Amino acid sequence: MAYWLMKSEPDAFSIDDLARVGTEPWTGVRNYQARNYMRDGMTPGDAILFYHSNCKRPGVVGIARVASRPYPDPTQFDPDSPYFDPISRSDAPRWQLVDVEYVRKLRGTISLDRLRSAADQLGDFALIRRGNRLSVLPVDARQWQTILALEPETDDDRD
Numbered sequence: 135m136a137y138w139l140m141k142s143e144p145d146a147f148s149i150d151d152l153a154r155v156g157t158e159p160w161t162g163v164r165n166y167q168a169r170n171y172m173r174d175g176m177t178p179g180d181a182i183l184f185y186h187s188n189c190k191r192p193g194v195v196g197i198a199r200v201a202s203r204p205y206p207d208p209t210q211f212d213p214d215s216p217y218f219d220p221i222s223r224s225d226a227p228r229w230q231l232v233d234v235e236y237v238r239k240l241r242g243t244i245s246l247d248r249l250r251s252a253a254d255q256l257g258d259f260a261l262i263r264r265g266n267r268l269s270v271l272p273v274d275a276r277q278w279q280t281i282l283a284l285e286p287e288t289d290d291d292r293d
Contacts (some may be wrong), residue, residue: 136180137273138171139194139261140234141187149184149196152236157201160231161209162217168270173204173230175272182234183273183281185261186243193245194281201235242286255280 140160142148152158163169177200184196206227209217222228250262260271273281 136175136177137183137275137278138176138180138200139183139185139271139273140198141185141269143188144186145189148186149236149239152184152196152198152234153239155236157233157235159207160234161207163207163229163231163269164217164219165268168268169230171270171272172232176200176204176232178202181278183278187269191243191245193243193248194240195243196239197237198234199237200232202233204230204232207231240285242289244281244284244286248284249281252280252284
C-alpha cells in the first residue's frame, strides 16, 4: 500500500462533502506531475491524507482511500467545464483521475503550521518545501505515521 496527500479547497470540495457522497472522482487535476502520481502510482486501497488548502487554516482534515484504478477525467472533454482541455482527445486523453473514498474525518485539523513545526520528524516532505503547489503528493510510511500522531484531540486545540 502507498500513501498520498491530496489537496482540495474546502469551498470547492471539503472533507464533509466527501463524507456526504462517500466516493468522488478526483476531477480537475491539470498538473502533469500530479496526474502522473494518480496515473502511475495510485492503486485501489492506497491511503490518502485529505488536506484543505487555500483557506484560513490549511491542514490535514481527514483520511480517504483510493477507490479505483486511474481512468480518463471526463471534464477534459466537456466544453462547459472549467477543466476543459481543447487539446485532449478521447482516443488519447491527457488527464487521468482516481475515485477517492471517505474513511474518516480527523478529530481536529493538523495545520500546516503544525506540520512545519514537525519538519525534523517529517524529513524531506514535499508539502512543507517552499514553492510546492502540487495538489497530489506522495507520503512515505514514516511520514504518514508521524502526521497522524499529530492529530489533535479536538479542533479547538491550537498549534
